[in-house]
Amino acid sequence: MSTLTVSVVTPDGPVLEEDFNMVSAKAESGELGILPGHIPMVAPLTISAVRLKGDGDSRRIAVSGGFLEVRPDKVTILAQSAELPSDIDVERARKAKERAERRLKEKQDDIDFRRAELALKRAMNRLDVYNNNF
Numbered sequence: 001m002s003t004l005t006v007s008v009v010t011p012d013g014p015v016l017e018e019d020f021n022m023v024s025a026k027a028e029s030g031e032l033g034i035l036p037g038h039i040p041m042v043a044p045l046t047i048s049a050v051r052l053k054g055d056g057d058s059r060r061i062a063v064s065g066g067f068l069e070v071r072p073d074k075v076t077i078l079a080q081s082a083e084l085p086s087d088i089d090v091e092r093a094r095k096a097k098e099r100a101e102r103r104l105k106e107k108q109d110d111i112d113f114r115r116a117e118l119a120l121k122r123a124m125n126r127l128d129v130y131n132n133n134f
């Protein structure tokens, strides 16, 4: 087996289904590198970039958490949102980042603070994936 079918799905529908040689992702337990033949597992993902390597074709996707399910010939990513660089609206992400930063500076309860922290992470992740900043 030299390839893995990678399927990325969100509540809005499928984002991508293609074959790749390697998947790199950030799980809550740490960085994962998945090659064909990997043992089956499920891992929660952080707000981060998923990187897909194929023969001459590499892709990156901004995911906002979710789950990664691994089978020897298939990786499925189920995420609340997932965007390829070409789908990222940079101006929207910049505005979301500014809004979250503003909220973090305001005095507020823990729930709103946590919400703003997560919004900031999503916005920065989108900007990083768009700019290929790693």
Ligand code: ATP
Pocket: 012, 064, 080, 081, 082, 083, 087, 088, 089, 090, 092, 093, 096, 119, 122, 123, 126
């Ligand atoms: P915003 O405050 O701009 O809505 P958000 O982080 O709260 O950002 P999400 O709840 O993560 O947004 O996503 C809602 C939907 O909007 C998802 O379908 C997601 O893919 C899309 N989305 C959010 N931000 C962007 C962006 N900058 N570019 C493209 N799609 C985006």
